[in-house]
Amino acid sequence: MAATEAAGNQNENAGGSKKKLIIIIAIIVLVSVGASIGVTMFFLGGDHQEAAVEAVPAVPVRKPAIYYEFSPAFIVAINVGGKQRYMQIHLSVMGRDQAAFDVIEQHMPLVRNKLITLYGSQDFRRMQTPEGKAFVLEESRRIIMEVLDQESDGMEIERALFSNFVMQ
Structure with a gap:
């Protein structure tokens, strides 16, 4: 056991x-x-x-740059010392928002009127200088921005550019 x-x-x-x-x-x-x-x-x-x-x-x-060209070209008559002179401007603008260009197209008659008034009021001799051209470009941008500010929220055009500029 x-x-x-x-x-x-x-x-x-x-x-x-x-x-x-x-x-x-x-x-x-x-x-x-x-x-x-x-x-x-x-x-x-x-x-x-x-x-x-x-x-x-x-x-x-940054968004890529987008360019918009105004068509047709701006043609204005300028009186210089009793002689009729002409200025033709092909204007393009650069921005980064397609919606801004849509607003510009929607208000094109207003924009074109303001730009033609600006171009027609310029001194012919001053427009032959680089400073005169730079002034007109900046004023063109300012005018377009005025319209954008009135008609949209926060849209911007960065630059105005001449794609062709003829004076005779």
Whole structure:
């Protein structure tokens, strides 16, 4: 009987050691899975922070320039010392918003009237100088911006340009 009890104790010890072995293996598996997740998060977590920094642009991106050419050309008569002179201007404007050009087209009679009045009031000799041409370009831009300010919200024309300029 004593031998049977000793054999039973060995079986209990063997069953207990199997349970301990299973628990130890389970702990090792859980620790290794946790460690691999931690290492993965460490390496991937650093990339997410850099990507977040890269996603915020330091300088706002500008829209591409769009050009609009007034057609037909502006032709005005200027009286110079009793002689009739003519000035022909092909005007283009540069902006970055197509909606601004749509507003200009919608109010074209008003814009053309103001520009023709400007061009017809210029001194012929002054228009032969670079300063005179630069003044007229800036005034052309200002007149167009006046119309845009009255008829729209926040639209802008950046530059006015001569695509052709003839005086005779």
